[in-house]
Amino acid sequence: MPELPEVETVRRGLLPVMEGRTILQAQVNRPDLRWPLPERMAERLTGQRVLALRRRSKYLLADLSGGETLLVHLGMSGRMLVSGAMLGAFHHDHPAPQKHDHVVLDMEGGARVTFNDARRFGAMDLMPSESAESHPLLAVLGPEPLGNGFDEAYLVAALKGRRTPIKAALLDQHLVAGLGNIYVCETLFRAGLSPRLLAGDLGPAQAAVLVPIIREVLAEAIEAGGSSLRDYRQADGELGYFQHSFRVYDREGQACITPGCGGTIQRIVQSGRSSFYCPQCQP
Ligand SMILES: [Zn+2]
Numbered sequence: 001m002p003e004l005p006e007v008e009t010v011r012r013g014l015l016p017v018m019e020g021r022t023i024l025q026a027q028v029n030r031p032d033l034r035w036p037l038p039e040r041m042a043e044r045l046t047g048q049r050v051l052a053l054r055r056r057s058k059y060l061l062a063d064l065s066g067g068e069t070l071l072v073h074l075g076m077s078g079r080m081l082v083s084g085a086m087l088g089a090f091h092h093d094h095p096a097p098q099k100h101d102h103v104v105l106d107m108e109g110g111a112r113v114t115f116n117d118a119r120r121f122g123a124m125d126l127m128p129s130e131s132a133e134s135h136p137l138l139a140v141l142g143p144e145p146l147g148n149g150f151d152e153a154y155l156v157a158a159l160k161g162r163r164t165p166i167k168a169a170l171l172d173q174h175l176v177a178g179l180g181n182i183y184v185c186e187t188l189f190r191a192g193l194s195p196r197l198l199a200g201d202l203g204p205a206q207a208a209v210l211v212p213i214i215r216e217v218l219a220e221a222i223e224a225g226g227s228s229l230r231d232y233r234q235a236d237g238e239l240g241y242f243q244h245s246f247r248v249y250d251r252e253g254q255a256c257i258t259p260g261c262g263g264t265i266q267r268i269v270q271s272g273r274s275s276f277y278c279p280q281c282q283p
Contacts, residue, residue, distance in 0.1 A: 002074045003180035004145070005218055007058045009225030010080050013239035015053055017082055017111035018062065022049045027104040033117060034075060037103075038126040044068065045105065045126075057141050057177035061132060069129040071137070075121030080239045081114040141177040145214050150176055152207040159207075162199035168271045169199035170214075179214070182249045185276045186217050189248040194282045195268070195275040248276045256281060 002010070026045035031037060038044065048064035055061065060072040074080070083094045094112050097104075103115040103124065115122070127135050142158075143149030158175050159166075169175055170184045179187075188195050190213045193206065202210070224244045247257055252267040256278040263280035 001076050001180070002058065002078070003182055003221075004058055004178035005183070005221035005225050007060065007074065007178075008055055008222050009228065010074070010239045011053055011055045011060055012226060013082065013229050014060075014080060014113065017107055017109060018050045018105075018113065019053045020050065021111075022047065022065075022108040023105050024108055025106040027106075029102050029104070033102060033120045034073075034123045035125075037124055041103075041124070041126065045070065056138055057144070057173065058180075059138065063129050063132075067129055068126050069132040071123070071125045071127065071132075071135065072115070073123040073137070075117060075119070075123065077119040078115060078117040078122035081116060082111055082239060083114070084110050084112045141173055142175045143177065145176050145179055146218060150211065150214075152204060152211050155207045155211055156202065156204055159199040159202050164199050165195060165270055166193060166197045166199045166202060167195035167273075167275050171271070171273070176214075181273050182246065183214075183217050183221065185249045186246055187214050188282060189277060190217065192281055195270060195277050248278065251276060 023045050024047075026042040028037060028042040044066075045064070048066050048068075051063045051065055053060065053062050058073065062070040062072070064070060072078075081095075098114075098116055100116045100118045100120075101114050102117055102120075102122075105113040107113060115124075123137075125135065125137075133139065143154065155176075159169055162169055167184060167188065170179050170187070171181065185195070187210070191206070191210045193202075193210065221244060229239070248265055251265040254265050256263040256265060258278065258281050261278065261280050263278045265276055265278055268275050268277075
């Protein structure tokens with residue numbers, strides 16, 4: 001499932017072919033994804049210029065010249081493919097339409113942007129730009145982890161009195177938006193905090209360590225994604241998926257990478273999700 005860095009990588013890959021350009025033709029091939037698609041969606045997109053392509057948590061937001069904003073969520077298996085335009089050093093011809101190509105945008109400049117989603121947990125919606133932030137999917141979100149609204153003071157206040165484990169609290173999108181299982185595991189490992197620590201017991205000193213590590217882990221992943229946009233692996237025009245090595249995630253039974261630790265990575269299940277951690281480094 002794409003997490004925040006993957007979605008940011010998709011956004012950066014789409015910027016040169018979408019931002020400032022007009023959607024010459026939109027093709028919508030089915031009435032619904034996870035939920036029904038907006039009425040007359042193709043008509044409402046065609047002829048619109050993309051003023052800005054933004055990201056909020058794991059949602060892409062395209063502000064259109066006619067005053068509407070297109071919201072896109074990749075869901076579990078949604079993929080964005082770009083063809084027919086210069087992408088780094090590669091030129092991609094339009095491939096033959098695939099079975100799960102649900103929305104196709106032909107952009108001014110020659111690029112074709114295709115949303116393909118085999119499992120259809122993705123979503124798209126159109127809403128007035130002026131009230132985009134109050135869309136039901138966006139209104140419930142906490143601050144962006146890379147934004148100014150997320151700092152030590154906020155985190156301590158938001159966790160105060162919480163009797164849930166820190167792992168579950170950081171996955172709570174009301175508390176901080178866009179953090180997923182992989183990057184929370186990596187963050188807690190680097191911070192030396194047990195995933196079982198009760199959220200309300202996190203002190204100001206620990207919060208002061210945790211916040212910059214969250215930003216660092218996400219920034220490193222976004223950087224890796226940015227590199228992938230220039231990489232040969234993107235030659236098929238698919239955006240957002242990249243090779244990334246993790247220090248603790250998905251390493252159950254393997255040796256801890258901390259020099260001199262000698263511990264073994266453990267996996268426990270919390271709130272139905274796997275937590276990977278080193279019992280020595282994260283007591
Ligand atoms: Zn260790």
